[in-house]
Every structure is written in C-alpha cells, then in structure tokens.
Amino acid sequence: MSKCLHWAVLWLAFGANAGTVESASPPRPLFRDFMGLNGHTVQFRPQLYRPIATQVRDYHPVEWDLGKDSDSIPPFPSARNGVDWNAVYGSWRKQGWRVDACLMFETLPRHKWKDLAADSRAYGERFAHAFGPSAANPLVESVEIGNEPGSYSDADYRLVFEHLALGLKTGDPRIRVATCALTTGKSHSYAKSVECLIGLERLYDVLNVHSYAQLEGWPTWRRSYPEDPQLKDYLPDITRLCAWRDAHATGKQIWLTEFGYDASTTSPNPNSEFKQWVGVTDTQQAQWIVRSWLVLATLPIERAYLYFFNDEDAAQIHGAAGLTRRFQPKPSYHAVAHLQRSLGDYRFERVLVDRPGEARLYEFRHDQNSRLRAWVAWSPTGTNHTATLDLPPYNGTIEQAERMPLKAEETTQVPLPPKARQVPIEESPLYIFLRMDG
Numbered sequence: 001m002s003k004c005l006h007w008a009v010l011w012l013a014f015g016a017n018a019g020t021v022e023s024a025s026p027p028r029p030l031f032r033d034f035m036g037l038n039g040h041t042v043q044f045r046p047q048l049y050r051p052i053a054t055q056v057r058d059y060h061p062v063e064w065d066l067g068k069d070s071d072s073i074p075p076f077p078s079a080r081n082g083v084d085w086n087a088v089y090g091s092w093r094k095q096g097w098r099v100d101a102c103l104m105f106e107t108l109p110r111h112k113w114k115d116l117a118a119d120s121r122a123y124g125e126r127f128a129h130a131f132g133p134s135a136a137n138p139l140v141e142s143v144e145i146g147n148e149p150g151s152y153s154d155a156d157y158r159l160v161f162e163h164l165a166l167g168l169k170t171g172d173p174r175i176r177v178a179t180c181a182l183t184t185g186k187s188h189s190y191a192k193s194v195e196c197l198i199g200l201e202r203l204y205d206v207l208n209v210h211s212y213a214q215l216e217g218w219p220t221w222r223r224s225y226p227e228d229p230q231l232k233d234y235l236p237d238i239t240r241l242c243a244w245r246d247a248h249a250t251g252k253q254i255w256l257t258e259f260g261y262d263a264s265t266t267s268p269n270p271n272s273e274f275k276q277w278v279g280v281t282d283t284q285q286a287q288w289i290v291r292s293w294l295v296l297a298t299l300p301i302e303r304a305y306l307y308f309f310n311d312e313d314a315a316q317i318h319g320a321a322g323l324t325r326r327f328q329p330k331p332s333y334h335a336v337a338h339l340q341r342s343l344g345d346y347r348f349e350r351v352l353v354d355r356p357g358e359a360r361l362y363e364f365r366h367d368q369n370s371r372l373r374a375w376v377a378w379s380p381t382g383t384n385h386t387a388t389l390d391l392p393p394y395n396g397t398i399e400q401a402e403r404m405p406l407k408a409e410e411t412t413q414v415p416l417p418p419k420a421r422q423v424p425i426e427e428s429p430l431y432i433f434l435r436m437d438g
Helices: 003-013 062-066 085-094 116-131 154-171 234-248 282-296 331-343
Strands: 035-039 055-061 098-104 142-145 176-183 206-210 253-258 303-306 346-355 359-366 372-378 387-390 396-403 422-425 430-436
Touching: 035 253, 035 331, 055 062, 055 303, 062 116, 085 098, 085 116, 098 116, 116 154, 142 154, 142 206, 154 176, 176 234, 176 253, 206 234, 234 253, 234 282, 282 303, 282 331, 282 372, 331 372, 346 372, 359 387, 372 422, 422 430
Parallel strands: 035 055, 035 303, 055 098, 098 142, 142 176, 176 206, 206 253, 253 303
Antiparallel strands: 346 359, 359 372, 372 430, 387 422, 396 430
8 A cells, every 4th residue: 555545544544543543654744844935036025934934935937047048058146137046045045944946947938948958958957056055055955847837748848857857966966856736637737747757757856736725616716624525636636646656756755835725805806807706714814724734744745835925915816825915914924833833843643533524633743852742633614613622541741732823922822731631622723732751
C-alpha cells in the first residue's frame, strides 16, 4: 500500500478510539517549516507578514529578467526591467524568510522564444549561479519551473522543463527544483499532467500542486469549509498526486503552493463576469484557512503555501484572498499568526478524533521535548456548530488552553482543569497544551 493510501485509510478509519493508534509514518515537518505564504515581488512587505510563516513563494516573471529577447543575458542581480533582486529577496532574507521563486517562463509567449531549449537552459544556469544556495549572496533556496503554464503545449512544457532544470542544476547543484502545478489527470489551463515528467525524475526534487476548496465552479465559484465531504477535489487532488509520487517518483517531496479563501466586504460588480460570485466572511476565512493547514498537516506533504498575502477587497475569485486588506490585518492574519506562534515548534503526531460532522482532535509533538504536546480541537461543520468533546484518556496535565483569535491582542485563554475530560468546541479551533507524564 502506498504511503498516500495508507494515510487515507488511517484517516477514514480513525474514530472515537483513534487515540490508541500511533502514527507509523515518518516524522512530519515542523509547523514553522510547513506553513508558507505567497508573496509578489516588490509588493510584498516582509516585516508585516513575518509573524505568519518562514517560507515565502514569489511569482517571478522571467520576462522581467530577459525582456523581449529570450537569448539576452540578464543583468543579474538586477532584472532587465530594473528591479533589483538583491534588494527584493535580500530584504526578505533579512527578515528570516526562505525564498521559493516560481520562475514564470510563460510570461514570455512561446513564439517570442528564439530557441526554447537553449535559451531556457542558459537562463536557468545564470539564475541559479546568481541567487542559489552556493552563490556569493545566496537568496533563493528553490525554484519552480512555471506556475500554471496552460498556454504552452505539453511537449513545449517538457522541453522547457528539461532544459531549464538542467541549467539550474548546472548553475548550482544545491538549488532545489520544483515542477509547475500538476494534475494526475489530463493537462488543462491551470495544471500540467504528471505524464509530462516521465523520465525526468533526476532533474527535480519537488512535485507541485494547487488546490482550492471549490464546491461550485462558474458562475459562483463557491468554496466550502475544508472538511466538507461534498468537496470532490480539494484534498483528493493532493492525495492522488501523493499516490502517483509513491508509484513513479519515490523520495520526491510534494508541496501545495496555492490554497485559500476569498473574503470581501464589497458586493460583486453586477456588470462583470463575477456578478454571481460568492465569497466567505472574514470569520470563515480565518477559521477555514487555519483548519485547512491543520488538515493538510495530516497528509504526506512537506509544505502548504497560502494564497494570498494582501488584497484590495475585490469581490471576485482571487480578488479578496489576502491575510491583509489594503495592508491592514484581517481576522485571518491574527488567526494564522496565532497558529504559527502556537504550533511552530511542533510536528503533527496523530489524529485522535475524527468524527465527520461532529468533532476533530489532532495531536502535535514538540520538537525538542516529547513530553510537550498540543491538542487542537474543533467542530468541522461550517455551520457555527458548538459541542462538548470528550477527550481520550491521557497521562499528563493540561497547562494551558487558548481559542483561535480574530483580533490583535484578543484574550483567547480558555480555563480548563489540569485533568479535564471534556472541552467545548466550535468552528474556531481550541489549542490545548499538555505536559505528559514520564
């Protein structure tokens, strides 16, 4: 049985007695390394978002570096359009961010490339030599070859992937190479089929996927809470890629580099294609982002990057996905910062309770002290449901409990007895910090 299927079976099988079942999987990543945020070049404010994560993903337009001539030599560390990558990525690094650059070669149309293979390879080598981990001023740890290059044929994507990856590995063998957004099905506008990569396993380190909790498509683009059993693709998209990895690319990591929710205070433009668009509330955005990260932590993936950092409150798909609105924190900003602060030093350990439509309870283990555990409990319903959860037996003491905040400096303490057997749960997760005996 593949690791992905193994996890799926365990996940579905866990119930009231799940606390007796120990995880057989390898240790999960530290939560501070698991959480990532999508930024955008000169617009990203590294200090403002530093409480959120340590990993940042940038949409890096290759056309900025090359201009209109694909065989030109970029004036690194500056782009041909004048952007100074030392200043951009250097400021991110100074704030403690680890940079993943999504090299969007598709910003230069296919017919503008003079020699797609030779020019992409030369660009990759120069980029890695200038910014990779072995550079004199290392700024970028990993790169993705394309974002969602649906405008390129599968044959052309394979061609540019192979040669750009070869260039990157030649320029700096230490740089990590990731694919564009992938699907295990047929290629489409937003993802390339995994079939494009058959035989190129030596050239990449990471398989990349984008997935949103999309309950309906056009014209509403309605999204739902992450545990909704009606969602057919949100988590299955990821687990299908995990299963493909286990069968065809053992040892490669999987990163989810886009997920998220749109929350706007405005109404859709009645004269636009988004006139029937349906967003979520600010509170739902906060709850569902945090719960998505918790649920995603149970899967055999290494990172999950949130889309997006900031928005202008546009009532349309991807127009209100920010943790900030015009650079002012939304409730989701405070909730996510609290998640990072609470679980950053912990790893996912096991599912204790998974009762669909009733309750979830996950356990996280401290990286340096295995006696320290964090239990996170919530109502996975999407309906403002509240309940009382019976905790599974444990040998330890509850030292503190906090509810997910929605405001800055919000009091989130929840008084619980040291040996509490029941806890109140709601849509906003409850964090219970325990010290185990022995």
